[in-house]
Amino acid sequence: MRERVLRTVWPAVPIILAVATTALLVMVYQADPVQTFSALWEGAFGSPQSTFLTLAFWVPLLLASIGLLMTFTAGLWNIGVEGQMIMGAIAASWVALKWTEAMPNAPHWIFLPCSIILSMVAGALWAALAAVLKTRGGVHEIFGGVALNNLAIITTNYFISGPWQPPEGGTFRGTEPFPEYALFPLYGNTRFAPLSLVLAIIALIAVALALRGTIWGLRLKALGKNMRASFMLGISSEREAITSMMLCGALAGLAGAVRVLSWFDSLRQSISGGIGFLAILIVLLASLRPLLVVVISLIFSGLLTGGSVVELRTQLHSSLSGIIQGTLVLFMLLFGDYRQLFRKRKTPAEEVAEEQPVPVEAVES
Numbered sequence: 001m002r003e004r005v006l007r008t009v010w011p012a013v014p015i016i017l018a019v020a021t022t023a024l025l026v027m028v029y030q031a032d033p034v035q036t037f038s039a040l041w042e043g044a045f046g047s048p049q050s051t052f053l054t055l056a057f058w059v060p061l062l063l064a065s066i067g068l069l070m071t072f073t074a075g076l077w078n079i080g081v082e083g084q085m086i087m088g089a090i091a092a093s094w095v096a097l098k099w100t101e102a103m104p105n106a107p108h109w110i111f112l113p114c115s116i117i118l119s120m121v122a123g124a125l126w127a128a129l130a131a132v133l134k135t136r137g138g139v140h141e142i143f144g145g146v147a148l149n150n151l152a153i154i155t156t157n158y159f160i161s162g163p164w165q166p167p168e169g170g171t172f173r174g175t176e177p178f179p180e181y182a183l184f185p186l187y188g189n190t191r192f193a194p195l196s197l198v199l200a201i202i203a204l205i206a207v208a209l210a211l212r213g214t215i216w217g218l219r220l221k222a223l224g225k226n227m228r229a230s231f232m233l234g235i236s237s238e239r240e241a242i243t244s245m246m247l248c249g250a251l252a253g254l255a256g257a258v259r260v261l262s263w264f265d266s267l268r269q270s271i272s273g274g275i276g277f278l279a280i281l282i283v284l285l286a287s288l289r290p291l292l293v294v295v296i297s298l299i300f301s302g303l304l305t306g307g308s309v310v311e312l313r314t315q316l317h318s319s320l321s322g323i324i325q326g327t328l329v330l331f332m333l334l335f336g337d338y339r340q341l342f343r344k345r346k347t348p349a350e351e352v353a354e355e356q357p358v359p360v361e362a363v364e365s
Contacts (some may be wrong), residue, residue, distance in 0.1 A: 043309025080145025088253025123253020
Protein backbone atom coordinates (compact mmCIF):
# COMPACT_ATOMS: atom_id res chain seq x y z
CA MET A 1 0.00 0.00 0.00
CA ARG A 2 2.78 2.44 0.96
CA GLU A 3 4.64 1.59 -2.25
CA ARG A 4 1.56 2.34 -4.36
CA VAL A 5 0.92 5.68 -2.64
CA LEU A 6 4.52 6.78 -3.10
CA ARG A 7 4.53 5.77 -6.75
CA THR A 8 1.37 7.81 -7.35
CA VAL A 9 2.13 10.92 -5.30
CA TRP A 10 5.90 11.28 -5.56
CA PRO A 11 6.08 12.67 -9.16
CA ALA A 12 4.44 15.86 -7.83
CA VAL A 13 7.22 16.43 -5.27
CA PRO A 14 9.88 17.79 -7.72
CA ILE A 15 7.24 20.10 -9.24
CA ILE A 16 6.34 21.52 -5.82
CA LEU A 17 10.01 22.02 -4.96
CA ALA A 18 10.65 23.78 -8.29
CA VAL A 19 7.71 26.14 -7.72
CA ALA A 20 8.84 26.90 -4.15
CA THR A 21 12.41 27.60 -5.27
CA THR A 22 11.22 29.90 -8.05
CA ALA A 23 8.97 31.75 -5.59
CA LEU A 24 11.95 32.41 -3.31
CA LEU A 25 13.96 33.66 -6.28
CA VAL A 26 11.14 36.01 -7.30
CA MET A 27 11.00 37.38 -3.75
CA VAL A 28 14.75 38.07 -3.86
CA TYR A 29 14.06 40.39 -6.81
CA GLN A 30 11.31 42.07 -4.76
CA ALA A 31 8.46 40.81 -6.89
CA ASP A 32 5.20 39.25 -5.79
CA PRO A 33 5.28 35.44 -6.29
CA VAL A 34 1.48 35.22 -6.36
CA GLN A 35 1.25 37.86 -9.06
CA THR A 36 4.10 36.21 -10.99
CA PHE A 37 2.58 32.74 -11.02
CA SER A 38 -0.90 34.10 -11.76
CA ALA A 39 0.56 35.96 -14.76
CA LEU A 40 2.29 32.76 -15.85
CA TRP A 41 -0.97 30.84 -15.55
CA GLU A 42 -2.89 33.55 -17.38
CA GLY A 43 -0.38 33.54 -20.21
CA ALA A 44 -0.65 29.78 -20.59
CA PHE A 45 -4.27 28.93 -19.72
CA GLY A 46 -5.97 32.15 -18.59
CA SER A 47 -8.05 32.64 -21.73
CA PRO A 48 -9.24 30.49 -24.64
CA GLN A 49 -6.72 32.19 -26.92
CA SER A 50 -3.77 31.45 -24.63
CA THR A 51 -4.98 27.91 -23.96
CA PHE A 52 -5.17 27.10 -27.65
CA LEU A 53 -1.73 28.66 -28.16
CA THR A 54 -0.36 26.35 -25.47
CA LEU A 55 -2.07 23.36 -27.07
CA ALA A 56 -0.71 24.33 -30.49
CA PHE A 57 2.85 24.18 -29.13
CA TRP A 58 2.11 21.09 -27.03
CA VAL A 59 0.95 18.81 -29.86
CA PRO A 60 4.24 18.65 -31.85
CA LEU A 61 6.17 18.44 -28.56
CA LEU A 62 3.99 15.50 -27.51
CA LEU A 63 4.43 13.76 -30.88
CA ALA A 64 8.22 14.00 -30.70
CA SER A 65 8.19 12.78 -27.08
CA ILE A 66 5.97 9.81 -27.95
CA GLY A 67 8.39 8.77 -30.68
CA LEU A 68 11.35 9.02 -28.33
CA LEU A 69 9.64 6.62 -25.92
CA MET A 70 10.42 3.84 -28.40
CA THR A 71 14.07 4.69 -29.03
CA PHE A 72 14.88 5.29 -25.36
CA THR A 73 13.19 2.01 -24.46
CA ALA A 74 15.55 0.34 -26.92
CA GLY A 75 18.53 2.11 -25.32
CA LEU A 76 19.07 4.49 -28.27
CA TRP A 77 19.82 8.20 -27.79
CA ASN A 78 17.97 9.60 -30.77
CA ILE A 79 19.51 13.08 -30.68
CA GLY A 80 18.62 13.39 -34.36
CA VAL A 81 14.91 13.85 -33.61
CA GLU A 82 15.33 17.57 -34.26
CA GLY A 83 16.56 16.90 -37.80
CA GLN A 84 13.78 14.37 -38.35
CA MET A 85 11.24 17.07 -37.51
CA ILE A 86 12.90 19.43 -39.97
CA MET A 87 12.86 16.87 -42.77
CA GLY A 88 9.19 16.19 -42.10
CA ALA A 89 8.52 19.93 -42.34
CA ILE A 90 10.45 20.10 -45.64
CA ALA A 91 8.44 17.20 -47.10
CA ALA A 92 5.13 18.80 -46.07
CA SER A 93 6.30 22.11 -47.55
CA TRP A 94 7.15 20.41 -50.83
CA VAL A 95 3.59 19.13 -51.13
CA ALA A 96 2.13 22.52 -50.21
CA LEU A 97 4.34 24.44 -52.64
CA LYS A 98 4.94 22.15 -55.60
CA TRP A 99 2.03 19.70 -55.73
CA THR A 100 -0.49 22.51 -55.53
CA GLU A 101 1.24 24.14 -58.52
CA ALA A 102 1.54 20.90 -60.50
CA MET A 103 -2.05 19.77 -59.84
CA PRO A 104 -4.21 22.91 -59.70
CA ASN A 105 -7.36 20.95 -60.64
CA ALA A 106 -6.89 18.19 -58.04
CA PRO A 107 -9.38 18.08 -55.15
CA HIS A 108 -8.17 20.19 -52.27
CA TRP A 109 -8.74 17.51 -49.64
CA ILE A 110 -5.96 15.34 -51.09
CA PHE A 111 -3.07 17.66 -50.26
CA LEU A 112 -3.15 17.50 -46.45
CA PRO A 113 -3.19 13.66 -46.24
CA CYS A 114 -0.32 13.57 -48.73
CA SER A 115 1.61 16.09 -46.63
CA ILE A 116 1.08 14.00 -43.49
CA ILE A 117 2.16 10.76 -45.15
CA LEU A 118 5.22 12.19 -46.89
CA SER A 119 6.35 14.03 -43.76
CA MET A 120 6.25 10.76 -41.80
CA VAL A 121 8.13 8.96 -44.57
CA ALA A 122 10.78 11.70 -44.70
CA GLY A 123 11.28 11.63 -40.93
CA ALA A 124 11.45 7.83 -40.90
CA LEU A 125 14.06 7.71 -43.69
CA TRP A 126 16.17 10.40 -42.00
CA ALA A 127 16.07 8.39 -38.77
CA ALA A 128 16.88 5.19 -40.66
CA LEU A 129 20.04 6.85 -41.94
CA ALA A 130 21.21 7.46 -38.36
CA ALA A 131 20.26 3.89 -37.42
CA VAL A 132 22.19 2.37 -40.34
CA LEU A 133 25.20 4.53 -39.51
CA LYS A 134 25.12 3.01 -36.03
CA THR A 135 24.40 -0.63 -36.89
CA ARG A 136 26.53 -0.91 -40.03
CA GLY A 137 29.03 1.92 -39.74
CA GLY A 138 29.71 1.86 -36.02
CA VAL A 139 28.84 5.57 -35.67
CA HIS A 140 27.18 6.29 -32.33
CA GLU A 141 23.63 7.59 -32.74
CA ILE A 142 24.50 10.76 -30.82
CA PHE A 143 27.25 11.78 -33.26
CA GLY A 144 25.25 10.65 -36.27
CA GLY A 145 22.17 12.51 -35.00
CA VAL A 146 24.05 15.78 -34.42
CA ALA A 147 25.56 15.63 -37.91
CA LEU A 148 22.19 14.90 -39.52
CA ASN A 149 20.56 17.73 -37.53
CA ASN A 150 23.05 20.21 -38.98
CA LEU A 151 22.56 18.79 -42.46
CA ALA A 152 18.78 19.19 -42.12
CA ILE A 153 19.22 22.83 -41.09
CA ILE A 154 21.49 23.47 -44.08
CA THR A 155 18.91 21.84 -46.36
CA THR A 156 16.20 24.13 -45.00
CA ASN A 157 18.30 27.22 -45.60
CA TYR A 158 19.08 26.04 -49.13
CA PHE A 159 15.42 25.66 -50.08
CA ILE A 160 14.39 28.95 -48.43
CA SER A 161 17.07 31.02 -50.16
CA GLY A 162 17.17 28.97 -53.37
CA PRO A 163 14.51 26.96 -55.24
CA TRP A 164 11.64 27.90 -52.91
CA GLN A 165 12.45 31.55 -52.41
CA PRO A 166 9.54 34.01 -52.59
CA PRO A 167 8.85 35.87 -55.86
CA GLU A 168 10.40 39.07 -54.47
CA GLY A 169 13.78 37.36 -54.19
CA GLY A 170 15.99 35.25 -51.94
CA THR A 171 15.63 35.58 -48.20
CA PHE A 172 16.36 33.56 -45.10
CA ARG A 173 13.05 34.52 -43.49
CA GLY A 174 10.96 31.86 -45.20
CA THR A 175 9.15 30.71 -48.30
CA GLU A 176 5.97 32.26 -49.64
CA PRO A 177 2.80 31.34 -47.71
CA PHE A 178 1.16 28.03 -48.52
CA PRO A 179 -2.34 27.81 -49.98
CA GLU A 180 -4.97 27.68 -47.25
CA TYR A 181 -6.32 24.32 -48.43
CA ALA A 182 -2.86 22.74 -47.93
CA LEU A 183 -2.82 23.70 -44.22
CA PHE A 184 -4.31 22.00 -41.16
CA PRO A 185 -7.80 23.34 -40.41
CA LEU A 186 -7.43 25.67 -37.43
CA TYR A 187 -9.83 26.25 -34.57
CA GLY A 188 -11.14 29.77 -34.99
CA ASN A 189 -8.55 32.52 -35.05
CA THR A 190 -5.86 30.41 -33.35
CA ARG A 191 -2.88 28.27 -34.31
CA PHE A 192 -4.41 25.13 -32.83
CA ALA A 193 -5.39 22.35 -35.25
CA PRO A 194 -7.83 19.85 -33.67
CA LEU A 195 -6.84 17.22 -36.23
CA SER A 196 -3.24 17.32 -35.01
CA LEU A 197 -4.39 16.60 -31.44
CA VAL A 198 -6.42 13.62 -32.67
CA LEU A 199 -3.34 12.26 -34.46
CA ALA A 200 -1.23 12.75 -31.31
CA ILE A 201 -3.75 10.89 -29.15
CA ILE A 202 -3.86 8.00 -31.61
CA ALA A 203 -0.05 7.85 -31.64
CA LEU A 204 0.09 7.94 -27.83
CA ILE A 205 -2.36 5.06 -27.44
CA ALA A 206 -0.67 2.98 -30.15
CA VAL A 207 2.85 3.44 -28.74
CA ALA A 208 1.77 2.86 -25.12
CA LEU A 209 -0.01 -0.39 -26.07
CA ALA A 210 2.89 -1.51 -28.26
CA LEU A 211 5.48 -0.97 -25.53
CA ARG A 212 3.38 -2.47 -22.77
CA GLY A 213 1.50 -5.38 -24.31
CA THR A 214 3.32 -6.72 -27.38
CA ILE A 215 6.27 -9.01 -28.02
CA TRP A 216 7.92 -6.20 -29.96
CA GLY A 217 7.74 -3.97 -26.90
CA LEU A 218 9.34 -6.69 -24.77
CA ARG A 219 12.12 -7.00 -27.33
CA LEU A 220 12.80 -3.27 -27.17
CA LYS A 221 12.93 -3.40 -23.38
CA ALA A 222 15.29 -6.37 -23.46
CA LEU A 223 17.49 -4.56 -25.97
CA GLY A 224 17.57 -1.44 -23.82
CA LYS A 225 18.36 -3.33 -20.61
CA ASN A 226 21.12 -5.58 -21.91
CA MET A 227 22.08 -5.79 -25.57
CA ARG A 228 24.31 -8.84 -25.09
CA ALA A 229 21.66 -10.79 -23.18
CA SER A 230 19.01 -9.89 -25.79
CA PHE A 231 21.32 -11.17 -28.52
CA MET A 232 21.67 -14.46 -26.65
CA LEU A 233 17.86 -14.66 -26.56
CA GLY A 234 17.73 -14.37 -30.34
CA ILE A 235 16.65 -10.72 -30.56
CA SER A 236 18.06 -8.91 -33.59
CA SER A 237 19.52 -5.70 -32.23
CA GLU A 238 19.98 -4.31 -35.75
CA ARG A 239 16.38 -4.91 -36.82
CA GLU A 240 14.84 -3.57 -33.63
CA ALA A 241 17.15 -0.53 -33.57
CA ILE A 242 16.29 0.44 -37.13
CA THR A 243 12.57 -0.19 -36.60
CA SER A 244 12.35 1.88 -33.41
CA MET A 245 14.37 4.71 -34.95
CA MET A 246 12.19 4.79 -38.07
CA LEU A 247 8.95 4.79 -36.08
CA CYS A 248 10.29 7.59 -33.90
CA GLY A 249 11.36 9.48 -37.01
CA ALA A 250 7.90 9.06 -38.52
CA LEU A 251 6.26 10.71 -35.49
CA ALA A 252 8.94 13.42 -35.44
CA GLY A 253 8.28 14.07 -39.14
CA LEU A 254 4.57 14.37 -38.36
CA ALA A 255 5.44 16.87 -35.62
CA GLY A 256 7.38 18.88 -38.22
CA ALA A 257 4.37 18.85 -40.53
CA VAL A 258 2.16 20.10 -37.69
CA ARG A 259 4.59 22.95 -37.05
CA VAL A 260 4.85 24.08 -40.65
CA LEU A 261 1.18 23.57 -41.57
CA SER A 262 -0.51 24.98 -38.46
CA TRP A 263 1.83 27.00 -36.25
CA PHE A 264 3.31 28.59 -39.39
CA ASP A 265 2.03 28.75 -42.94
CA SER A 266 5.42 28.57 -44.66
CA LEU A 267 8.82 26.91 -44.31
CA ARG A 268 11.09 29.03 -42.14
CA GLN A 269 14.43 28.89 -40.40
CA SER A 270 14.48 27.01 -37.11
CA ILE A 271 11.12 25.49 -37.99
CA SER A 272 11.47 22.90 -35.21
CA GLY A 273 11.89 25.55 -32.53
CA GLY A 274 14.10 23.31 -30.38
CA ILE A 275 11.14 20.99 -29.75
CA GLY A 276 13.19 17.87 -30.48
CA PHE A 277 15.78 18.62 -27.79
CA LEU A 278 13.06 19.57 -25.32
CA ALA A 279 11.30 16.27 -26.05
CA ILE A 280 14.46 14.35 -25.12
CA LEU A 281 14.49 16.07 -21.74
CA ILE A 282 10.79 15.36 -21.20
CA VAL A 283 11.14 11.63 -21.87
CA LEU A 284 14.09 11.40 -19.49
CA LEU A 285 12.18 13.24 -16.76
CA ALA A 286 9.15 11.00 -17.28
CA SER A 287 11.28 7.85 -16.94
CA LEU A 288 9.69 6.43 -20.12
CA ARG A 289 6.15 6.58 -18.65
CA PRO A 290 3.65 7.70 -21.33
CA LEU A 291 1.20 9.42 -18.96
CA LEU A 292 3.97 11.43 -17.34
CA VAL A 293 5.18 12.41 -20.81
CA VAL A 294 1.75 13.90 -21.47
CA VAL A 295 1.73 15.86 -18.19
CA ILE A 296 5.34 17.12 -18.31
CA SER A 297 5.13 18.15 -21.97
CA LEU A 298 1.94 20.12 -21.22
CA ILE A 299 3.64 21.83 -18.25
CA PHE A 300 6.64 22.79 -20.38
CA SER A 301 4.37 24.11 -23.13
CA GLY A 302 2.52 26.26 -20.62
CA LEU A 303 5.76 27.62 -19.21
CA LEU A 304 7.04 28.61 -22.63
CA THR A 305 3.84 30.29 -23.79
CA GLY A 306 3.19 32.02 -20.47
CA GLY A 307 6.62 33.60 -20.13
CA SER A 308 5.82 36.66 -22.25
CA VAL A 309 2.85 37.63 -20.05
CA VAL A 310 5.08 37.40 -16.96
CA GLU A 311 7.44 39.94 -18.50
CA LEU A 312 4.60 42.34 -19.30
CA ARG A 313 2.87 42.09 -15.91
CA THR A 314 5.78 41.88 -13.46
CA GLN A 315 8.72 43.40 -15.38
CA LEU A 316 10.59 40.15 -14.80
CA HIS A 317 12.33 38.68 -17.80
CA SER A 318 10.45 36.05 -19.79
CA SER A 319 13.34 33.67 -19.14
CA LEU A 320 11.70 33.00 -15.76
CA SER A 321 9.90 30.11 -17.42
CA GLY A 322 13.29 28.71 -18.37
CA ILE A 323 14.41 29.00 -14.75
CA ILE A 324 11.38 27.01 -13.66
CA GLN A 325 12.20 24.37 -16.26
CA GLY A 326 15.80 24.22 -15.08
CA THR A 327 14.89 23.85 -11.41
CA LEU A 328 12.29 21.25 -12.31
CA VAL A 329 14.94 19.23 -14.14
CA LEU A 330 17.34 19.60 -11.22
CA PHE A 331 14.82 18.39 -8.63
CA MET A 332 13.66 15.57 -10.90
CA LEU A 333 17.25 14.35 -11.10
CA LEU A 334 17.79 14.72 -7.35
CA PHE A 335 14.47 13.47 -6.00
CA GLY A 336 12.67 11.90 -8.95
CA ASP A 337 13.29 8.27 -7.95
CA TYR A 338 11.81 7.72 -4.50
CA ARG A 339 13.17 4.16 -4.44
CA GLN A 340 16.72 5.46 -4.30
CA LEU A 341 15.86 7.93 -1.54
CA PHE A 342 14.07 5.45 0.72
CA ARG A 343 16.29 2.48 -0.01
CA LYS A 344 17.90 1.03 3.08
CA ARG A 345 21.58 1.88 3.22
CA LYS A 346 23.90 -1.08 3.56
CA THR A 347 26.66 -1.14 6.12
CA PRO A 348 30.26 -1.55 4.94
CA ALA A 349 30.26 -5.08 6.37
CA GLU A 350 27.21 -6.01 4.28
CA GLU A 351 28.77 -4.58 1.13
CA VAL A 352 31.97 -6.58 1.73
CA ALA A 353 29.93 -9.73 2.36
CA GLU A 354 28.10 -9.30 -0.96
CA GLU A 355 31.39 -8.98 -2.82
CA GLN A 356 32.74 -12.24 -1.36
CA PRO A 357 32.21 -15.32 -3.58
CA VAL A 358 29.85 -18.00 -2.30
CA PRO A 359 31.77 -21.17 -1.26
CA VAL A 360 31.15 -24.23 -3.40
CA GLU A 361 30.33 -26.27 -0.29
CA ALA A 362 27.48 -23.91 0.56
CA VAL A 363 25.99 -24.27 -2.89
CA GLU A 364 26.26 -28.10 -2.84
CA SER A 365 24.63 -28.30 0.58
